[in-house]
Amino acid sequence: MPEAPPPGGSEDEAVRDAGARLSAAVGDPATAVRQRRRRRSDSWLWRALAAPGSLWLLAFLVAPMYVVLAILFGTIDPILRRPIPVWNPLDWDSSQFTYVLTRLVGQDAIFQPALVRTAVYVGVASVLCLLIAYPVAYYAARIADRRRGLLLAALIAPFWISYMMRMLAWVNLLQNDGLVNKVITLGGVWDTQVDWLNGHSAVVIMGLVYGYVPYMILPLYAGLDRIPDSLLEAGRDLGASRFQTWRRVTWRMSLPAVITAIILTCLPMLGDYFTSDLLSGNPKTSMVGNLINAAVLTPGQTGQAAAFVLLVLLVSLVPMAIYVRVAREGEGLRS
Incomplete structure (x- = not known):
């Protein structure tokens, strides 16, 4: 009786998978390009996900801290005794x-x-x-x-x-x-x-x-x-x-x-x-x-x-x- 094909697919698929792994191991230029593109897209994805939190910190942490510094190194109204931020x-x-x-x-x-x-x-x-x-x-x-x-x-x-x-x-x-x-x-x-x-x-x-x-x-x-x-x-x-x-x-x-x-x-x-x-x-x-x-x-x-x-x-x-x-x-x- 003929031997049954492997459970993951046919013999041709197994050969293609082995070839893909071999080309990746020896540094196939096409595979390297695809990996770089994937890393680049993942980088933009994580930056997009981090953008709302970064904007939140900028609006409610960095900006108020700059206001504090502007008041600290600012001046004071000599009449009303109110702070004048610089x-x-x-x-x-x-x-x-x-x-x-x-x-x-x-x-x-x-x-x-x-x-x-x-x-x-x-x-x-x-x-x-x-x-x-x-x-x-x-x-x-x-x-x-x-x-x-x-x-x-x-x-x-x-x-x-x-x-x-x-x-x-x-x-x-x-x-x-x-x-x-x-x-x-x-x-x-x-x-x-x-x-x-x-x-x-x-x-x-x-x-x-x-x-x-x-x-x-x-x-x-x-x-x-x-x-x-x-x-x-x-x-x-x-x-x-x-x-x-x-x-x-x-x-x-x-x-x-x-x-x-x-x-x-x-x-x-x-x-x-x-x-x-x-x-x-x-x-x-x-x-x-x-x-x-x-x-x-x-x-x-x-x-x-x-x-x-x-x-x-x-x-x-x-x-x-x-x-x-x-x-x-x-x-x-x-x-």
């Missing part, structure tokens, strides 16, 4: 930016305490958020199973409520006749009431942690959920304990997600002023965001607010650079 960089005046810089260090460093306080508050709050968020995200991604959907809904629920309303709830709890003082005094048995809302740094940090910990849980969950189970099983098969598997595999694979979560948490914290105003209202706990808000509301100081915004942006570039480096290392681990 759009030509050749005519920019750096006097307002120099004024802020000279008051960050030295004897006239009136802005230095708020900057140092912001760094301490944001650093401590970020560490506490990570200690709270990582176990929760790990449980939701690796252990929860059928309860995962319910847990994720509970984690997203705080976003349905206004941040101001959540902070006002803490104000009601921490005021002098609030629930916290009632618990401490055992309903009035002990006269140990604490004025929580009068300049306590711990209260401001607690408010930052409560307000921004959901921003850290969700990126951590996304990063932990993408770790293949086969890697964890391989670590256990090679004799590693649960802690060793977590330290050598899970933690290293989730490090890009950790850096992303910290950045997403730190950046809004750096400009936060609402938490300190509501939970303290005391200059002893003011942050950079409070300086920006006060400068915007004070006639003639809008340029100082723009200077603080520029300083916050420059500081924010450091964690962004760290994230890019860690993300590249993470891609090397997954490849």
Whole structure:
């Protein structure tokens, strides 16, 4: 009986496929031209897909930042005390930016305490958020199973409520006749009431942690959920304990997600002023965001607010650079 043709097609088709592979291997000019055309078309396709996002960033990030720079290096109306932006960089005046810089260090460093306080508050709050968020995200991604959907809904629920309303709830709890003082005094048995809302740094940090910990849980969950189970099983098969598997595999694979979560948490914290105003209202706990808000509301100081915004942006570039480096290392681990 004659031999049956191959399942993928006839013998002629198999010969043509082999010839195409051979010509590609030896560098057939026609094949090379087709590949270049395909890469060129793919390049234009990806550029077209990236165009809406690029236009969005140009309109709502680059353009507003240029407005901030025009106000920072602009002038002030001597009568109405309103900022006059200068759009030509050749005519920019750096006097307002120099004024802020000279008051960050030295004897006239009136802005230095708020900057140092912001760094301490944001650093401590970020560490506490990570200690709270990582176990929760790990449980939701690796252990929860059928309860995962319910847990994720509970984690997203705080976003349905206004941040101001959540902070006002803490104000009601921490005021002098609030629930916290009632618990401490055992309903009035002990006269140990604490004025929580009068300049306590711990209260401001607690408010930052409560307000921004959901921003850290969700990126951590996304990063932990993408770790293949086969890697964890391989670590256990090679004799590693649960802690060793977590330290050598899970933690290293989730490090890009950790850096992303910290950045997403730190950046809004750096400009936060609402938490300190509501939970303290005391200059002893003011942050950079409070300086920006006060400068915007004070006639003639809008340029100082723009200077603080520029300083916050420059500081924010450091964690962004760290994230890019860690993300590249993470891609090397997954490849």
